[in-house]
Each structure stands twice: as structure tokens, then as C-alpha cells.
Amino acid sequence: METVLHILALILLVLGTALSLIGVIGFLRLPDVYTRLHATGKVSVFGLVFLLLAADILTPLATWKALLLIFFVLAASPAVSHAISSAAYRAGIPMLGKRDDLKGKLERGKEKDA
């Protein structure tokens, strides 16, 4: 039983680190603020949650605290990404994409102010 749990924790650690690495590479390579936010979401949701599940198995007494932190991260990280992208739109950071669903609904500032 112990060995099975440790193998599961090892798989969770490697998977979380690989997904975090994919997110950071995307954060370096993608051209735009909005697309970069798409990459950083992977780090906070997949990487951190898999690491916390591994800590749940490996660290003694960590069960409910790690579950609380998973719940908090899953609630907070989409809100943070949405706040940053909304701030980027309102500050007038240029988008590479053609389609703009918010045109005329939110006012955009000049990019120089940001």
C-alpha cells in the first residue's frame, strides 16, 4: 500500500513539473499578453494542484490543509487571470487576434498610460 502511494506521488510530482514547464515555456515564447496569460493558467491550475496532491500523500498531517489550498487556488487563479486580461484590455494593450467581442462595450485607454 505504501509503495503504491509513493509511486502515485512520484507520478503526480513528475506530471505537475512537466505541466509547469510547458506553461513557463509558453510564457516565454508566446507573443502577446493575452496568449501569455493562457500559458500561465497551466502553471497555477495543473502544476500547483498536482504538487499539492503529491504533498497530500507524502507530508504527514497535510491532508486538509493541502485540500484547502487546492480549493483556494482553483477559486483564485481564474479570477486573477481574468482581472489581468481585463486590465490589459482597458489599458489598451494591443491584441494580435482579429476578433474583438468587447468592442464598444468597454472603453480602451492609450497604451502609453500603462
Next chain:
Amino acid sequence: MDAILDIAVWVVLVAHLLMFLIAVYRVMRGENAISRLAGYDLASTLTIAILVIISIIRANVFFVDVAIAAAALSYLSTIVLSKYISDHKVF
């Protein structure tokens, strides 16, 4: 099995430290304020991840408490900074 797990945890810690350095470099050399703010958000998330890995290495639940406090503080500071950058006022 435990030896493999020990080595894997240390490799994971070094990988997260390297990713943290990349994020800090992006905060220093970002092209605009929002890009730096996204880098700051990434760096704070990786800080929480590093604290969780240290709690695995030391087998001590104390670092998870510190990670919860760091998560709450980084959430609030990122929301407030994005509002300040876009609207030029906080409240």
C-alpha cells in the same frame, strides 16, 4: 523506491527554482506593465509551489501553512495591482 522519490523531489525543486528565475527575469525585462504583472503572478504561483516542495522534503506541514498565507497575499496584491494599472486608482 524511497531513494528514487528523494532524488525526484530534489530535481523537481531545482526545476521550479529555474522556472522562478525565468519569471523574475521576465518581470525585470517585460515590454509593458501588464506583461510584468503577468510575470509577477507567475512568480508568486511558483513561490507557493516551492514552499509545497520544501514541505515534502522536510516532511513538515508548517510550510503548507506559509503557502496558504502566501497564496492569499499574492491573490490580493495581483488583483489590486491590475486595477491600479488599468484605472489609475485602487478603490
